[in-house]
Amino acid sequence: MSLGEDVRFAAHEIMEQEEVTIISHIDADGIAGEAILAQALSRAEIKTHSVFVRQLEPLTMHLVPQDDTFKLFCDLGAGQQNLLEERGLPEDNVLIVDHHVSQPCEMEYRQVNCLPYGHTKMSAAGVAYFIAKEMDSGNVDLSKIAVVGNVGDMMAREDCGLTGPAREIALEGRDHGCIDIRARDLNAYGTSTRPLHICLAYSDDPLIPGISNNINGARQFLRKLGIPLQAEGGRWRVWEELDADEKRRVTSALVQQLIACGEPVDRLFSETYLFPDEFVRTPVRNAQEFATLLNACGRWSQPRVGGAICRGDRLSAYREAEHMLANHRAVIRELLQYILDTGVAELSHVQYIHVGRKFPDTIVGIGAGMALSKLNIHKPIMIMVEQPEDPVFTKVSMRTTERVIAKGIDLQQALTVASAEVGGAGGGHKIAAGAFIPRESEEVFINRVNELLAGQSAQPGQGHC
Ligand SMILES: [Mn+2]
Secondary structure (H helix, E strand, O other), rough: OOOOHHHHHHHHHHHHHOOEEEEEEOHHHHHHHHHHHHHHHHHHEEEEEEEEEOOOOHHHHOOOOOOOOOOEEEOOHHHHHHHHHHOOOHHHEEEEOOOOOOOOOOOOOEEEEEHHHHHOOOHHHHHHHHHHHHHOHHHHHHHHHHHHHHHOOOOOOOOOOOOHHHHHHHHHHHHHHHOOOEEEHHHHHHHOOOOHHHHHOHHHHOOOOOOOOOOOHHHHHHHHHOOOOHHHHOOOOOOOHOHHHHHHHHHHHHHHHHHOOOOOEEEEEEOOOOOEEEEEEEOOHHHHHHHHHHHHHHOOOOHHHHHHHHOOOOOHHHHHHHHHHHHHHHHHHHHHHHHHOOEEEEEEEEEEEEEEOOOHHHHHHHHHHHHHHHOOOOOOOEEEOOOOOOOOOOEEEOOOOOOHHHHOOOOOHHHHHHHHHOOOOEEOOOOEEEEEEEEEHHHHHHHHHHHHHHHHOOOOOOOOO
């Protein structure tokens, strides 16, 4: 079998259905994947309704209806097939569209999963797009949302651009005219909405001495280059609106700065994905910021607002999402500050912090990733959080860096093993993973994860994720 064959089978299977329930994940990739599948289905005149879950786990399984609609799982399900079985879902009534590691189970649910085919850098929205495209080639316009999902799941991060099938989607979107691919663009977040000096100061991949984490430094750097920070009328300018000559002046000065400090320059540039049909200086203008907007919707438990934006709403849903985005950023900044102020505890191979109920579980992963660049980046970080509505389980999020996984570290493996041993469940990727564990096992669990990571780092590295 190949991914293409699985996609054809899935498209055929879906077209046979009269009524479908989509169960999807509440993050940018899940929201994008749901929007792609739901639009493809409704264009094919198949009745569809959707359910969003934070995570597929015993406590959320009641959200999966026990009716006879066809169940389409998106961005989840592969690692929780035992739960689908326990829920009594029959084999022939389920299709899983996912990119996570599968957990074996008695039932053999059908899946379209890019991971077993070696496509480690494509998200569920990408898989969903291939199915939609197979259902009807007119669904090529959904490539835009697929790119948002992929970028949202950080599939473009390691290689500074999408690769493999995920990039093919971007190319299809470019040919269709809905995606503008910018080669060797600045590898920084916020190129469409952040004031230029803020955009530079907030970017830390690569870390540019004197500019990263230094707003004044960034402002002076741009002044020296004679780049006006403000447009007529005093509005802040953004990277995207600089002309080609200005961009060249900035990037070559950044290159010089990095070389002067003996830092590698390769990560300064990235392929980026812009949407020419959107207004300039809005977050839906580029894939990265669009994804953040969707994540903000998920964080505020309003995935349907994100879904409406994926479907083209630029009025009420869009305004609502912008408001959530502002709050989202404020809470993440607060979490980051809390981690830095409180400090992390360190074991030999992991650093960790328990934030109790102070922060929503939906942002701790993002906060962990951001905190890592300001802590010991050589040691994976673990954040534990309690969810007020869940008295039994503690949620665990872990993040590390490309450099650490190149040495053999695999967070997915460590969390899957350690959580199973204490009666919890875990999954994810080498670089970012999560788990639920019984609250009373926290200490045993941390020590076990440390032990597993120590074992991994003793093995020769694989060098890829
Ligand atoms: Mn995903």
